[in-house]
Amino acid sequence: MADSQKKKRPxxxxxxxxxxxxxxxxxxxxxxxTVGFLMAFLYAAPVDGAEVNGFQLIGSKLVTHRQLLSQKIFYFHMPVAIVSFVMLIAAAYYAIRFLASKNQRYDTCSRVAMEISLLFVIGTMITGDLWTRFEWGVWWTWDPRLTTYLILMLIVIAYFVMRNSxxxxxxRATYGAVISIIAFIDVPICMMVTRLIPTSIHPVVVRQNGMAPDMTITVMVCLVGMLCVAYGLYRLxxxxxRIxxxxxxxxxxxxEE
Amino acid sequence: MADELAIQARHLVKAFGTRRAVDDISLNVPRGAFLAIFGPNGAGKTTLLRMLATLSRPSSGTLAIEGVDAREHADQARDRIGLISHQPMVYPDLSAEENLLLYARLYGVADPEARVRELLDQVGLLHRRLDPVRTFSRGMTQRVAIARALVHDPDIVLLDEPYSGLDPHAVDVFDQLIDQIRPGHTFVMVSHDLRKGFSLCTHALVMARGHVVTADSKDALDFDAFERLYRETVGMGVA
Amino acid sequence: MAQQNRQRLALKHPSTFAQYRTLLSKDLRQEFRTKEMVTSMGIFAVLVIIVYGAALALTAQSIDIASMSGGLIWALIVFTSLTGLNRSFSHEKEQGCLEGILLVPLDRSVIYLAKATSNFIFLALVEVIAVPLFMFFFMTTVPFAPTFGMIVWPLLLGTIGMAGVGTMLATITANTRSRDVLLAVLFIPLIYPLLYACVTATTAAILGSAQWMDLYTMPLVMAAGYDVIMLLACWVLYGFAVSA
Known part of the structure; x- marks a missing residue:
């Protein structure tokens, strides 16, 4: 009433x-x-910071604004942040494919993408924190972007805590997939909520509308570079x-044989 | 032939990555048969039973329960299956009657109250129907579990180590109840207990490491021969 | 086989709504009998209030309390919900009941909706006790703003979202080691946006300043949006989580 035959296993x-x-x-x-790093200092023009009283001579130049060296962090902070979210998207994409197929390969993909995402989220937190320290003179502020990335970091850590238990x-794979999809939905909501709700407590970051072309190019170079690094690390x-x-x-x- | 079969499984596989809990098992269980599945721990017996119970989806292969494709029409298959496990699957803070009524309503039994009374009478718990299950002994709880599994009158009854934790008296009562419902039902039991399982079954199957190592109708075997065979095959499987 | 033509019991599949009602009434009846969740959450809420009493001993100024109370109420609710959600699947796991329910031909999302509803009811019940208690202990010196009654809406939306997301996460953590800690680790970051929105709206309603509407409407819309999106996602994904 039962028969079973040996087959070659994949x-x-x-x-x-x-x-x-x-x-x-x-x-x-x-x-x-590296090129982006050099461009940030050599090519992109310094950005004006707080206005100084009248004219002032800083570094043998007459300026009306304090020049912001800390602004250079921006060229790394933004690409790192984007890459970490891209990796989260990848994790959620593979999570959906896993749930559809129950193929372990996609679980591995999703998990590895999460790992790389964690790496870049931590990078974002470090650069972001340096930014707040030098730009605003405080170690931490509940700025919408920083808060979102803190939450993202906690969710990604929670994901790995869950996998371990x-x-x-x-x-484990199914739960991981469910959590990474929920995280992927939650993070943009978090961003929107923290940004759109007006509040008197949090410092409002004033941004100039648009970036100068030299800034855009530098950011793009850094972004492409970091995407390549992320992809390389992911594959590695x-x-x-897999091996x-x-x-x-x-x-x-x-x-067995 | 095919419509004589209560369970027909073809090349069932439950795999995740490289780990294969159930590896290419095919089964034909005729109506009215009692199939006992034996095997050491980790042989994949419970995984196989969970697939038969539609609790776990096979990675590949086909499974037909009473001629219904269990993967495509799981809900239809679920109507035909009852599971008695070592866990009673009843809420301890609800009374026996409330527990059975809950399941009767979920399955959509036509007259839940009458059906529940009939079952409680059958398992001899009518006098305690209003007491919370928490106050019941292990044996009584297992009787409620039997009634729970039968509430929708399934054709196939699956038993997952049903004797674990029962005292000898409770085992006797359990056996009597199984004997009572035996006509008209197909049974599949997973057990460690060779002697017990062998005395009940009409067909025996031994699994090791996800494979079937022996499968036969009982007529072909006597217990001693079977036990010898079991030791040999399982011993081989473990090495 | 002689018995194959036996008379089968007629099964008439109940509607999804009937199954939902059956499952929900099971949860309510069980809780009514044991009072386990509501008692443990209630006691926990009182304990948190006592801790607040010590923590805020030096903040005598009523104005301080007024602007903090929104946040304090929500901290109370979040921690109390965590204790309740942790308990919500203990009955289902204790005797393998969840498996019994999964054996029944019913849509998995019905299980989710029933459980989320019962969790919502228990959380709301505890809030009805805990929020007035908080006000009794801390807010008697605060002049009541005319908009105070509007805290009901953020409370409602927040509780819906927390019950919905919490039910999903409790299902997952019920099968893990160290489940109590894990639920907190997953729950708090995931509900952060909802929490943020609800705290803002609640505080705006309590303070009732001239432009309170600006600080009230937008967060409320956000909270509602969060509820809709997250509940939909959980509803879709629940089948995978509960059958794993």
Whole structure:
């Protein structure tokens, strides 16, 4: 009444064509980011900060505003922040694919994207905090962007705490997928809520409308560079995890024979 | 032939990544049969039973419950299945009657009150129907669990280690109840207890590491031969 | 097989709404019998108020209390909800009941809606006691603004959202180790936007200053938007979480 036959089991594949791109992408990313770093200081014009009393001689130049060196952080802060959110989008995308297929590969993708996102969120927090320290003279302020990224960081950490406390791998993957989708929905709402609700307590950040072309170019170079770095890291980490899984599977197969 | 089968499974696989809890199992359980599934811990018995109960979705393969595709029409299949587990699945703070009424209403039994009384009478708990299940002994709770599993009159009754935690008297009562409902029902039981399971079953199946190692109708075997076979095959599986 | 043509019991599938009602009345009846969730949340709320008493001992100025009270009320509600939500799946897990429910042919989202509704009812019940208690202890010196009654709306929207998101997260954490801590770790960051909006609206209503509407309407709209989006997402995803 029962029959079962041996079949060759599929082993997790690893080392597809994107892995060949890994090194060039990573190198390109590092080069572009370095170029962006240099451009931020050498190419992009300094931005005017607070107005000074009349004219003042600073660094053998006559200026009406204090020049903001801390503004240079902006060229790294913004791309890092964007990249971390892009990685969160990737995690949510793979989470949806996982829920649709229950294929473990997508769970690995989603988890690795979350890991890279965490890395960049922490980067955002550090650069953001430097910014508040130098621009506003305080270590922390409940600025909408900073708050959103703090919340994002806490959610991503919670995601990993959750993964660690579930034993069954399929259940862990399903819960992880659900949480990453909810996080992806929650973060933009958080941004909107903290930005749109008027409040007298929080300092209002005045932004000039639009950026000068030299600023835009610098930001774009940094952004592309960091996206490349993020993608490279993602592939690298994914490859490692995948190869581990492959080794595990091959070991099991050998044991069985 | 096919409409004689209560459960027909083809190449059932439950896999996640490289781990395969159930690896390519095919089953044909005829109507009225009692299939006992044996195997050591981690053999995949419970995973298989959970798939049969539609609690867990197979990764691949097909499963037909009373001729209904359980993956496409899970709700229709669920109407035909009752599960008695080692966990009673009843709310301890509700009375026996309230618990059964809850399930009867969820399943949509035509006259819930009458059906619940009939079942409580059958399991001999009519006199305590208003007491919360928390005050019941383990054996009585298991009787409520039987009534719960039968409330929608399923064709197939699945048993997942039903004896764990029962004292000998409760085991006897349980066996009597199973004997009573045996006509007209198909049973699948997962158990550690070789002797017990073998005495009840019409068909026996031994699993190890997600595979079927032995499957036969009981007529072909006597208990000693079966026990020997079990030890051999399972021992081999563990090595 | 001789018995295959036996008479089967007729099953008439109940409507989704009937199943929802059955599940909800089960939760309510169980809570009515044990009073477990409401008691534990109620006691916890009183304890938080006592801690506030010590923490605010030196803030004698009624004006300070008035501008802080929105935040304090919501801190009280969030922590109290956490204790309640942690308990909400303990009955379902204790005897494997959730599995029993999953064996029934019913839509998984009905389970979510029923559980979220019962959690909402228990949270609301506790708020009805805790918020007046807070006012009794801390706000008797504060002159009542005419807009004070409007705190009902942020309270309502906040409770809906917290019950909805909390039910989803409690389902997930019920199957994990260290579930109490994990629920807090997931719950607080995820409801942060809702909390922020509700605190702003509540404070605006309590202070009732000249432009209170500016600070009240927008957060309320935001809270409503959060509720709709998050509840929809949880409703869609619940089937995956509960069957895992």
């Amino acid at each position: 082993v997790p594949e690893a080392g597809q064509w994107p892995d060949k791109l890994l090194v060039p992408v990573l190198v390109a990313g590092v080069v572009l980011t 579930v034993d069954d791998p399929e259940r 980490r994914f490859r490692t995890v 581990e899984e492959r080794v595990e599977a091959l070991k099991e197969q050998l044991e």
